[in-house]
Amino acid sequence: MSARQVHGIVQPKSAASTILRVVLFAILGVFALYYLMPLMVMVMTALKPLAEIRTGTLLSLPHSPTLEPMLRAWDSACVGVRCEGLKPYVWNSIAMVVPSVLISTILGAVNGYALTKWRFRGAELIFGLMLFGAFIPFQVVLLPMARTLGLLGLAGTTTGLVLVHTVYGLAFTTLFFRNFFISVSDGIVQAAKVDGAGFFGIFFRIMLPMAPPAFVVTVIWQFTQIWNDFLFGIAFTAGDSNPATVALNNLVASSTGVKEYNVDMAAAIIAAVPTLIVYVLAGKYFVRGLAAGALKG
Amino acid sequence: MATSATDILVRIKRVDLWMPKLVVAPSFAASLFFVYGFIAWTIYISFTRSGILPRYEFVGLVQYVRLWDTPRWYVALENLLIFGGLFIVGCLIIGIILAILLDQRIRIEGAIRTIYLYPMAPSFIVTGTAWKWILNPGLGIEKLVRDLGFETFQFDWLVDRDMAIFTVVIAGVWQSSGYVMALFLAGLRSIDDEIMKAAAIDGAGPWRTYVGIVIPMLRPVFLSAIIVLSHLAIKSFDLVMALTAGGPGIATDLPATFMYAYAFQRSELGLAAASAVMMLATIMAVVVPYLYSELRAGRK
Numbered sequence: 001m002s003a004r005q006v007h008g009i010v011q012p013k014s015a016a017s018t019i020l021r022v023v024l025f026a027i028l029g030v031f032a033l034y035y036l037m038p039l040m041v042m043v044m045t046a047l048k049p050l051a052e053i054r055t056g057t058l059l060s061l062p063h064s065p066t067l068e069p070m071l072r073a074w075d076s077a078c079v080g081v082r083c084e085g086l087k088p089y090v091w092n093s094i095a096m097v098v099p100s101v102l103i104s105t106i107l108g109a110v111n112g113y114a115l116t117k118w119r120f121r122g123a124e125l126i127f128g129l130m131l132f133g134a135f136i137p138f139q140v141v142l143l144p145m146a147r148t149l150g151l152l153g154l155a156g157t158t159t160g161l162v163l164v165h166t167v168y169g170l171a172f173t174t175l176f177f178r179n180f181f182i183s184v185s186d187g188i189v190q191a192a193k194v195d196g197a198g199f200f201g202i203f204f205r206i207m208l209p210m211a212p213p214a215f216v217v218t219v220i221w222q223f224t225q226i227w228n229d230f231l232f233g234i235a236f237t238a239g240d241s242n243p244a245t246v247a248l249n250n251l252v253a254s255s256t257g258v259k260e261y262n263v264d265m266a267a268a269i270i271a272a273v274p275t276l277i278v279y280v281l282a283g284k285y286f287v288r289g290l291a292a293g294a295l296k297g
Numbered sequence: 298m299a300t301s302a303t304d305i306l307v308r309i310k311r312v313d314l315w316m317p318k319l320v321v322a323p324s325f326a327a328s329l330f331f332v333y334g335f336i337a338w339t340i341y342i343s344f345t346r347s348g349i350l351p352r353y354e355f356v357g358l359v360q361y362v363r364l365w366d367t368p369r370w371y372v373a374l375e376n377l378l379i380f381g382g383l384f385i386v387g388c389l390i391i392g393i394i395l396a397i398l399l400d401q402r403i404r405i406e407g408a409i410r411t412i413y414l415y416p417m418a419p420s421f422i423v424t425g426t427a428w429k430w431i432l433n434p435g436l437g438i439e440k441l442v443r444d445l446g447f448e449t450f451q452f453d454w455l456v457d458r459d460m461a462i463f464t465v466v467i468a469g470v471w472q473s474s475g476y477v478m479a480l481f482l483a484g485l486r487s488i489d490d491e492i493m494k495a496a497a498i499d500g501a502g503p504w505r506t507y508v509g510i511v512i513p514m515l516r517p518v519f520l521s522a523i524i525v526l527s528h529l530a531i532k533s534f535d536l537v538m539a540l541t542a543g544g545p546g547i548a549t550d551l552p553a554t555f556m557y558a559y560a561f562q563r564s565e566l567g568l569a570a571a572s573a574v575m576m577l578a579t580i581m582a583v584v585v586p587y588l589y590s591e592l593r594a595g596r597k
Contacts, residue, residue, distance in 0.1 A: 021401075028398055031391075032412045035475060038427040039415075045430065057441040058431060110320045118317035126325050133332040135584050137532050139556045139573040143342065143566055144335040147351070167331045170324050199316040228420030230535040231553075235561060245422045249539055252426050261430055268426040272419035279418035283411055290417065290476060 046070055046266040053261055073266035079251045080239065086270050088240070089247035093227060095158050096243055100165035101222045107166075108173020108218060113207050115174070116181040117189045118199065127178060133171035141168075142235050149236055156238045164236060165226045172225075173218050176289070180214035181207065213285070220282055221289035224275050244271045336577065343570035351566055360571040369547055370572065373555040376462050380469070380551065381530035387470035388526055389519065392477030397507060399478070400485045410482075413475035421472065425539025428468040429455065458548040461541050465533075465549055468540055473529065477522050484518035485511070524587045531580050552576050 041058050047065040048056065056063075075085040082088075111130075115123045145164060146155070154160030184207070192202045233243040242250070248271045252264045279286050343360050345352050364370055395413060399406055416424060431437050434453035442450040454460035488511060496506040534553035541549040543558070550558075552572060560569035 024398055024401060024403075028395075028403070028409055031395060032409060035412050035416060035471070038424065038431060038471070041431055042427050053436065057444050058437060059441060107324050111324050114317035114321050118313070120317055123317075123321075126321060129333075130325060130328045133328050135528070135580060135588070136332065136336065137553070137573070137576045137580050139532075139553055139560075140339050140577045141331065141335040142556075142573070143351075143560055143570060144338040145331070148335075167327050170327060171332075174324065193313075199313045199320075224418065228422075228535075230420065230422050230538065231557075234538075235557070245420050245535075248426065249422050252429070252539070253542065261433075261436070264426060265430060268423045272423040275418045275420070276415070279415055280411075283414070286418065287414065287479060290414075290479065 042265045042269055045262050046073075046269055048262050050258070050260060050262055069260070069262035069266040070269070072260070073251075073263045073270055077251060077260070077263050077267065078254060079242075079247045080254065082240070086244060086247055086251065086267050089242050089244045090270065092158055092237075092241060092247075093244040096161045096165065097223060097226050100162045100169065100226055101219055103162075104166045104169035104173045104222055105215065105218050107170060108175075108177045109208075109211065109215070110203070111170070111174040112177025112179075112181045112214075113203055114199075115178055117184075117186065117202070117207070127174070130171050130174055133168065134175060138168065138231055142231075146236060155236070156241050158237075158241055160236055161232060161241075161243065164232050165229065169222050169226070172221060176218045176221065177211075177214055180211065184210060216282060216285045217289045220278055220285050223278060224286070224289075227275055339570045340574055342566055343574050345567055347566035347570070349564040349566070360567040363568055364571045364575070367568075369550060370555060372547055373550040373552045376549060376551050377530065379462050380465055380533065381527060383463070383466045384469045384473070384530050385523060385526045387466065388474045388477045389522060391470065391474040392522065393481050393512070393515075395474070395478040396481030396485055397511075399482055410479070413478055415475070416472040417476050421535035422539045424468060424472050425536050428464065428471070429540050432464050432467075455541065456545055458545050461545060461549045465537055465540055469530075469533070469536055472536075473526065477526070480518055480522050480525075481515065484515045488514055520587070524583060527583050528580060531576060531583070552579075 044060075044062055045053065045058070046069050047067075048062040049064065049066050049068070052060075052063060073085055075087045076083055077085045079086070079089065115127050149155045149157075149160045149163075152160070152163075154163065188206060189202055192206055197205070228245060229243070230245045230249070233246040234249075237243065237246065248267050251267050341353075341355075342351055344355055344357060346354065346356050346359065399409060403409065432452070432455045433439075434456055437452075439450060439452040442452070454464045492510065492514075493506065496510055501509065532553060533551055534557065537543060537549055537551055537554055543550045543554045552575065556569050556572045556576065559565045559572065
């Protein structure tokens with residue numbers, strides 16, 4: 001998708017085409033506003049005191065901007081009966097995301113390498129069978145998973161969620177690394193084998209040094225998926241062990257007292273910030289993951 | 298000395314024979330258990346009378362008969378058709394238009410693409426929360442337009458049984474259309490520039506070039522975008538939960554929220570399992586033929 005390619009059919013320089021360009025930019029600009037509008041509304045609402053929300057409109061700028069809603073959403077707004085804001089749940093999400101992203105990514109890297117560079121009998125079939133896991137609607141595993149977590153004593157725990165996310169992330173991480181390693185020339189691996197390098201020697205000394213892009217794409221993909229997860233979070237945790245997405249939903253849905261829309265929006269911003277930061281910093285890799293996930297959906 | 302050196306070499310080789318299988322084994326075993334085993338369990342449970350607790354006595358299609366006798370299931374299916382159809386069409390139209398416009402040598406293309414795609418980064422719960430506020434009947438868009446002077450303006454789809462499903466469409470299209478734009482843009486970039494030039498030389502205007510030549514060439518992109526979007530639509534859960542929680546009443550129930558309600562709120566395991574199996578079957582019907590043709594094309 002390099003921007004330098006010569007493309008398109010609108011020829012510059014003639015008068016008619018100048019008008020066309022203006023129209024073109026106007027349409028693109030309108031769409032940019034369309035996509036940005038909810039984000040702007042969120043930020044502006046989160047910065048307004050409640051009184052201003054009642055008198056103003058969605059798009060009116062805050063007269064006396066305040067960080068109070070943001071602070072309340074972080075550590076004193078009520079989620080259910082617990083009034084400590086989103087903070088404890090954000091920590092739950094972090095405790096869930098870090099191990100499950102790391103484990104699933106490392107396993108995916110080794111799997112992808114073993115399946116492409118050591119094509120043992122049945123490797124293709126194993127990959128095909130594992131890939132299937134990327135397409136299933138997770139509703140079809142919710143019930144047995146709930147029972148399994150219960151039997152393991154992991155029901156309602158962050159450890160349980162780590163297990164769930166690791167297991168169901170493997171299909172994607174294996175897919176990403178397989179697609180990456182399959183493009184690495186087999187010649188290098190053959191030469192290393194002739195030189196006596198073993199399975200892990202080749203992995204650590206030849207494959208890993210080439211693989212940072214695959215790691216970045218996979219880590220970003222897994223981070224975004226797991227941080228944003230709601231289904232597993234709401235099905236397998238309760239109250240104190242909820243991840244941030246579930247807590248946000250509970251906070252917004254709770255109807256005790258005056259509805260504080262500014263705190264709702266501030267909480268939504270808190271839940272969105274980690275993935276938005278990743279997107280801004282590494283958008284290129286995020287989009288690559290999306291493209292790879294196109295096969296997956 | 299020489300023999301021991303060969304010994305080591307032979308031993309390493311032997312290690313390497315089973316090492317690849319050994320490292321893949323845990324993941325493969327996990328997949329067999331947590332994917333195939335669990336699906337088998339769910340399918341089996343759908344053939345039993347399981348209620349709050351699973352019961353393992355086989356009773357045939359009882360739960361499926363009940364499922365297709367449940368009015369709420371029809372509400373969920375009808376909503377899926379309305380939501381899925383409009384969501385897919387909306388994303389495709391906005392996606393292809395934006396992709397074509399962005400393909401006109403725009404200097405700030407990178408920045409614009411970043412803006413169009415960012416809705417894919419936050420969770421559906423976040424965007425659902427934001428849209429719930431924007432569509433708020435008292436204080437949202439309705440108030441905005443009224444304050445502009447249209448004092449009788451009404452926009453309360455969020456709490457209107459007949460219209461609420463369309464609010465899910467609005468939020469869904471907003472979140473996913475930029476992604477479809479990126480798919481189409483990649484497709485446009487892979488079309489040979491010579492074709493564009495040839496069309497220009499033949500005197501075809503921009504409209505005819507795109508409608509007559511370029512869009513037909515993008516058929517494979519349309520196909521994969523439709524597959525991805527149907528997959529998203531069938532699995533839709535978070536967005537509805539955040540935006541309407543299936544309400545008002547059950548007006549915006551989808552199969553995924555139906556399954557969740559019967560599994561975790563009404564404790565009807567058998568019926569929930571049957572609905573989950575229906576979801577799996579629907580997704581398989583969409584995805585398997587596509588995957589099969591993709592994998593075959595990949596092997597050539």
